[in-house]
Amino acid sequence: MKEASRSLNFIEHIIEDDLKTGYGKDQLRFRFPPEPNGYLHVGHASSICLNFGLGLRYNAPVNLRFDDTNPTKEEQEYVDAIKRDVSWLGFEWDQECYASDYFQQLHDWAVTLIENGKAYVDSQGSEAMAQQKGTPTEPGTNSPFRDRSVSENLELFEKMKNGEFPEGAHVLRAKIDMAHPNMLMRDPVMYRILHKAHHRTGTDWCIYPMYDWTHGESDYIEQISHSLCTLEFLPHRELYDWFLDQVVSADTLRPKQREFARRNLSHTVVSKRKLLQLVNEGHVNGWDDPRMPTISGLRRRGCTPEAIRNFADTIGIAKRENVVDVSVLDFHMREHLNKVAPRVMAVLDPVKLVITNYPEGKEEWLEAENNPEDPEAGSRTIPFSRELYIEREDFREEANRKFFRLKLGGEVRLKNAYIIKAESVVKDEKGEIQEIHCTYDDLSRSGSGTEESQRKVKGTLHWVSADHAFQAEVRVYDRLFTDATPDQHKDKGFLDFINPDSLQVISAWMEPGLKEAQPGDRFQFQRMGYFCVDPDSTPGNLVFNRTVTLRDTWAKIEQKEE
């Protein structure tokens, strides 16, 4: 599919090196490890494309593993949404795994650690433990419970497991080094007591393993060769390796953790906490609101999986801080939609246009190309009549040379139809234009082959026939934030930058063929942008979401004039 000449990212370099120094190609295995406590967003998409892309590149299996070790935050709803999103992106996982599947194994290994004097039960509160932890510049101090006997630790741990203690009474800690320069190595907690029902294991367990203890061991159980995560886990690598040292046997593959920088997108936030806040405080209408940078939001907005995958591919992966401009995502949406979206005509802000020399009551069905980029897309017919709607911004009583659209005394082509000339306007008492009266050249019909039809006129407008068009709701979305990096201001919170005009709901006029449109269908409204039928649509009441505008050179010219 893609050219083989693409340069390698640093992760691929690592893998190539490993392949040269002993790894068998059949040993390669990856995983995507979401915590089911929220919806996936574009940042995750990068990680998904990285891991599954590696799987495709090396023909290696990729597991979908839910990191579900904290029953207080995780829910089945999120598991379902995550699976739907990964599938929608077009990837197939090898095994569907859950860290909770390994609770028994993890427990048994923990017992081994205790027996080997590598773990102990601490019976202090979290505050005392925090104090003993020290700081990045000062060493910590040992817990008074650090030297409990193996048998006492075993007994206590067993009782923790059996639910004989209240939450917070004890924890199991790895016995490493309270003076270690890496604070994560200062006797990290392996298990805490939680009397909570888990979405998969129910009430089987009263103790739940912590991330560090779980993740590497899960990778090991699944024989993941390369465990890729974001940069903030870099300091965890030492602990990841320490835990692995306790259980790995020589004849099995030892996973390695490598870290990359998470992708940040401009004009949005990509943090589950902040996204959850947007949802909970009603700034948007749910996780799949088309303004959300979630996969489900992008999908509902009309973005295609191809666009997201191409986006992820071109922004690449590296280790430095970054903010990718949304314009890159917009570009990929347009690039793909341009190839696949059928062209139709819809007038979003209508003004009536009357062709005074066109016979009253006459109607013509004109041929219109469905997609100039795709000859296979064929054509359709659209009705033309004496009274039409055109876009209000496409007409001015007077305008300078740069305005290619309709002005009094000026000519313009109606897309797929005739050349018309504006003659006069009818205004209401407020001076607002009610109707534009014009004449048409009946020899200029598009595709008729006449000399008149081949005349060059500067502007071409989209239109709908007033008698044949129908109205539909259009949700015009704009970016959710007015600032490129809303959550990186010292003095202001990200909510201060919410765009008050991120959603505008209007009623627009559609060409009649659109009545058949189904939720999820994507179109290009010619000269306006790409739109997608929203699932809120009902048979008699279609709703369209604006996915992205077309590039708008005119808007730039206009802006410069001001």
Next chain:
RNA sequence: UGGCCCAUGGUGUAAUUGGCAACACUACUGAUUUUGGUUCAGUCAUUCUAGGUUCGAGUCCUAGUGGGCCAACCA
């Protein structure tokens, strides 16, 4: 005041591992166009700074500067 990571056009990523700084986006020119879309051509860099090694440094070394991460019974 400790440790670790990072630094290449406005943005993101490359550079055959020490050999003419490339690709994409954005912006701007121009051409084409029955979508001011698409397409095509072009323009936009003292590789953070200062030293050093070398015939040769974006790449290696040293120091500095700037940014990020690290003290949850979160992941």
